[in-house]
Amino acid sequence: TQLLEQSPQFLSIQEGENLTVYCNSSSVFSSLQWYRQEPGEGPVLLVTVVTGGEVKKLKRLTFQFGDARKDSSLHITAAQPGDTGLYLCAGGVGNSGYSTLTFGKGTMLLVSP
Amino acid sequence: DSGVTQTPKHLITATGQRVTLRCSPRSGDLSVYWYQQSLDQGLQFLIQYYNGEERAKGNILERFSAQQFPDLHSELNLSSLELGDSALYFCASSVGPGAHNEKLFFGSGTQLSVL
Numbered sequence: 001t002q003l004l005e006q007s008p009q010f011l012s013i014q015e016g017e018n019l020t021v022y023c024n025s026s027s028v029f030s031s032l033q034w035y036r037q038e039p040g041e042g043p044v045l046l047v048t049v050v051t052g053g054e055v056k057k058l059k060r061l062t063f064q065f066g067d068a069r070k071d072s073s074l075h076i077t078a079a080q081p082g083d084t085g086l087y088l089c090a091g092g093v094g095n096s097g098y099s100t101l102t103f104g105k106g107t108m109l110l111v112s113p
Numbered sequence: 114d115s116g117v118t119q120t121p122k123h124l125i126t127a128t129g130q131r132v133t134l135r136c137s138p139r140s141g142d143l144s145v146y147w148y149q150q151s152l153d154q155g156l157q158f159l160i161q162y163y164n165g166e167e168r169a170k171g172n173i174l175e176r177f178s179a180q181q182f183p184d185l186h187s188e189l190n191l192s193s194l195e196l197g198d199s200a201l202y203f204c205a206s207s208v209g210p211g212a213h214n215e216k217l218f219f220g221s222g223t224q225l226s227v228l
Contacts, residue, residue, distance in 0.1 A: 042115065042203050042219025043156070088156065100169075105155035 003027075004091055004104035012110045016078050021107040023089035024071045031092040032065050032072045033101070038085045079111045116140065117220035119204050125226045131192040134223045138185055138206030142218070144168070145187040146211075147179055150201040150222070162187055163210045191225070199227045 005024045013019055023032070031050045035043035047056050049065035049072065056063045060083075062075040076083055086106045093100050116139035126132055138145050147159040149172075158171035162181035173179075176194075181187045191198060201222045207215040 041221050042117070042205070044115070044219070045216055048214075090156075101158065103156040 004089055004102055006087075006089060006104035006107050008107060009105070010108045010110075012112070013079055015080055015111055015113050017111075018075070018077050019079060019109070020073055020075045021087055021109070022071065022073050023091075023104055025091060026070065027091070027093075028069050029091035029093060030069070032069070033090045033092070034063055034072070034074055035088040035090065036085045037088060037106070043086075043088055076109075079109075081111050081113050084109060084111050115218040115220060117204055117206050117218050119202075119220035119223050121223060122221065123224045123226075125228065126194060127228055128194055128196060130194050130227075131190065132194065132225065134189040134191070134202055134204075134225075136187045136189070136204030136206075136220060138187070138204075139208075139218050142206035142208050143185065144207045144209065144211050145181055145185070146205040146207075146217070147173075147187070147189050148203040148205065148219075150203060151199075156203070159189070161211060168210060194227045196227050199225055201225075 007022045033048045034046045037043040047063045052067045052069045054065045060077045064073050086108050088106045090101045090103045118137040120135045143164045146161045148156050150156045159173040160179050161169040165181050176192050179189045201224055203219050203222045205217050205219045207217050209215050
């Protein structure tokens with residue numbers, strides 16, 4: 001069983017601060033996805049990274065896939081209250097489908113005005 | 114709005130009972146997935162149907178079953194409910210059989226409380 005450890009579990013910051021959350025595993029993944037889940041809603045896909053060392057940017061969010069494809073990070077610049085939510089990472093093996101996607105337990109981010 | 118519709122949004126029932134959760138995928142999506150989300154286990158894959166056929170099975174208990182109908186909507190049946198079955202149940206859909214280059218769309222979930 002491949003495990004994804006996310007840290008920190010909970011993060012409470014003020015609007016305007018920067019933050020980084022981490023997703024680590026001892027296993028190699030062929031792809032790594034990040035989702036954001038808002039209260040009362042399902043997860044929404046933010047990004048997919050597939051190449052070791054890959055960096056993708058989505059406005060104020062920067063995603064990086066580790067060189068060895070075992071870890072990933074999500075950096076948010078100048079956080080806003082709208083960034084509040086549960087951030088989930090999910091690792092995939094091969095291209096065998098979403099049934100083999102392993103989810104981390106998430107980082108709960110609270111951004112206060 | 115993801116386009117995936119789940120009903121009901123909340124369900125409260127007693128131990129030993131049986132419930133049915135319903136999911137309509139996004140228009141055009143052939144795959145439906147069921148996930149269970151709890152605080153201690155996180156998001157766990159239960160089962161996937163593709164175009165009416167079971168395609169993959171995850172950590173689904175024998176007391177649970179699912180099916181996908183010709184109109185592609187799906188139902189998840191949970192029977193002999195136990196307190197530990199209390200969780201958020203999500204349905205998701207994708208256009209194809211689920212390659213990682215396809216996007217996965219989640220519904221808003223059904224919150225099941227077993228008392």
